[in-house]
Amino acid sequence: MSKVLFVKGTPQSEEQSRSTQVARAFINEYKEVNPTDEIIEVDVYYANVPLIDADFLTGQKKLRSGEALTDVEAQKVEAVNAFTKQFMEVDKYIIQSSMWN
Ligand SMILES: Cc1cc2nc3c(=O)[nH]c(=O)nc-3n(C[C@H](O)[C@H](O)[C@H](O)COP(=O)(O)O)c2cc1C
DSSP states (O other): OOEEEEEEEOSSOTTTOHHHHHHHHHHHHHHHHOTTOEEEEEETTTTTOOOOOHHHHHHHHHHHHTOOOOHHHHHHHHHHHHHHHHHHTOSEEEEEEOOOO
8 A cells, every 4th residue: 555645736726726626637546546545635835834934944953953942943843844754754746736927
């Protein structure tokens, strides 16, 4: 059994986003071919992915040097690490990313 991470990268709904509809059709077909695989979804626009900001960078630096982190630094480092861990723990990725500029 493989773990598959579906990253949805648009703020639009599935009804509005064509590439999400394509991704959904692919996932539905994938599930039929691979019924025992686990598919995990992350909607990055609504998952509160933290910014890599000064607190995060300072927190990481303190971790490396063994200094104590403030509560805010620790919370931001843990939040980013949780997404990193989730990304690293799967076997396959399906990434939907609408291009808007
Ligand atoms: C204003 C605008 C800007 C876009 N910019 C890009 C772009 O820079 N690169 C690209 O490949 N497609 C671009 N597109 C095309 C969209 O990425 C494409 O239509 C996409 O499928 C729209 O998102 P959706 O799949 O979630 O519906 C642009 C479309 C619009 C309307």
